[in-house]
Amino acid sequence: MQEFVYTAQSVRVVFGVDAWSRLNAEAGLLGAGKALVLCTPRQRALAQRALDALAQRGAGIYDKAAMHVPLATVQDAGIAARQMEADCIVAIGGGSTIGLAKALALESALPILAVPTTYSGSEMTSIYGVTEDGQKKTGKDDRVLPRTVIYDPALTLKLPLGISVASGLNAMAHAAEGLYARDGNPVLALMAEEGIRAMAGGLRRLTRRGDDAGARSESLYGAWLCGTVLGGAGMALHHKLCHTLGGSFDLPHAQTHSVVLPHAMAYNAAAASPAMQRISRALDRPGLPAAEALHDLAQELGAPLALRDIGMRETDLDRAADIASSKPYWNPRPIDRDGIRALLQRAFEGARPA
Numbered sequence: 001m002q003e004f005v006y007t008a009q010s011v012r013v014v015f016g017v018d019a020w021s022r023l024n025a026e027a028g029l030l031g032a033g034k035a036l037v038l039c040t041p042r043q044r045a046l047a048q049r050a051l052d053a054l055a056q057r058g059a060g061i062y063d064k065a066a067m068h069v070p071l072a073t074v075q076d077a078g079i080a081a082r083q084m085e086a087d088c089i090v091a092i093g094g095g096s097t098i099g100l101a102k103a104l105a106l107e108s109a110l111p112i113l114a115v116p117t118t119y120s121g122s123e124m125t126s127i128y129g130v131t132e133d134g135q136k137k138t139g140k141d142d143r144v145l146p147r148t149v150i151y152d153p154a155l156t157l158k159l160p161l162g163i164s165v166a167s168g169l170n171a172m173a174h175a176a177e178g179l180y181a182r183d184g185n186p187v188l189a190l191m192a193e194e195g196i197r198a199m200a201g202g203l204r205r206l207t208r209r210g211d212d213a214g215a216r217s218e219s220l221y222g223a224w225l226c227g228t229v230l231g232g233a234g235m236a237l238h239h240k241l242c243h244t245l246g247g248s249f250d251l252p253h254a255q256t257h258s259v260v261l262p263h264a265m266a267y268n269a270a271a272a273s274p275a276m277q278r279i280s281r282a283l284d285r286p287g288l289p290a291a292e293a294l295h296d297l298a299q300e301l302g303a304p305l306a307l308r309d310i311g312m313r314e315t316d317l318d319r320a321a322d323i324a325s326s327k328p329y330w331n332p333r334p335i336d337r338d339g340i341r342a343l344l345q346r347a348f349e350g351a352r353p354a
């Protein structure tokens with residue numbers, strides 16, 4: 001007998017090649033008269049195209065979005081928004097740019113129109129984070145959930161393969177943990193399994209040809225589903241571990257997810273076997289444990305497999321295990337420090353998950 005609570009999120013999603021051409025009309029539906037366009041320095045040209053498309057509805061561009069949403073950047077962008085009298089935020093880019101939009105919306109309650117160009121999935125969640133003095137503070141607030149999301153696979157054609165794979169595996173981690181979340185539900189489980197399937201299939205094709213429009217479409221569709229799962233269900237060991245490793249040891253966000261995921265799944269396998277079966281099925285490896293199927297996929301995609309290859313020091317593993325097991329949180333298998341330490345050792349070495 002199942003028991004669950006399901007709350008649908010109210011986000012308007014416009015998906016398709018050339019969906020981007022609807023930017024002005026979609027901004028109009030949000031009542032935008034002075035939209036502030038956010039981007040990273042690297043995506044300035046794309047933001048300029050957006051501003052041009054917004055025509056009379058555009059107010060200007062703020063192009064200093066940065067990884068982990070530094071507080072100083074939020075304050076600086078807030079000044080720009082006030083000076084422009086912005087009434088809407090258009091965020092074009094990956095999780096960093098969308099993260100900046102969320103931090104601004106938290107203060108101002110301005111509506112966000114997001115145009116994601118990676119697979120981070122942030123656009124489908126009400127989770128925000130701001131970094132101050134090296135500490136990333138995160139929270140959940142409905143004000144930061146984008147009101148409209150435009151997914152246009154054509155904007156991702158040039159996303160470098162390394163970032164595509166890392167952010168794609170990051171997205172799959174959202175879905176994998178959503179499958180065993182304490183507050184999961186059948187709708188999110190359907191989305192999670194389909195999201196993993198689509199993302200794995202899309203990424204496999206992208207390793208053969210990065211500008212394959214069909215593969216880009218499949219991956220972005222997977223990212224939407226996986227992001228929706230993250231937005232609807234609480235996360236457990238995997239996300240907490242990645243948060244610890246990224247926050248306290250400055251490891252790169254998406255790559256950390258791709259290394260840790262198979263090991264976190266191995267740790268939880270016996271306590272969450274229905275979820276593991278769904279993951280193996282979604283990866284088209286029904287006879288193989290989910291952890292091993294994920295490890296094989298990461299290897300096939302050329303993703304980093306070892307924490308030591310992405311900047312972790314072996315001498316920090318004990319401290320990482322202490323931090324990750326110090327504050328109790330829900331996980332299908334209880335968190336024990338020795339188990340976490342062993343998991344981290346295997347992830348450090350890039351060993352096959354056990």
Ligand code: NAD
Nearest residue numbers: 040042068094095096117118120122125127156158159167
């Ligand atoms: P990112 O946003 O930092 O982007 C990485 C780089 O790729 C940037 O330089 C960006 O300009 C560039 N880029 C983005 N799209 C491109 C494209 N199509 N073509 C070429 N270059 C492109 O990376 P990310 O992985 O998307 O996001 C990571 C951040 O998102 C982390 O800070 C993470 O904490 C956050 N995140 C938040 C949530 C949430 O729900 N709040 C979920 C997932 C990730």
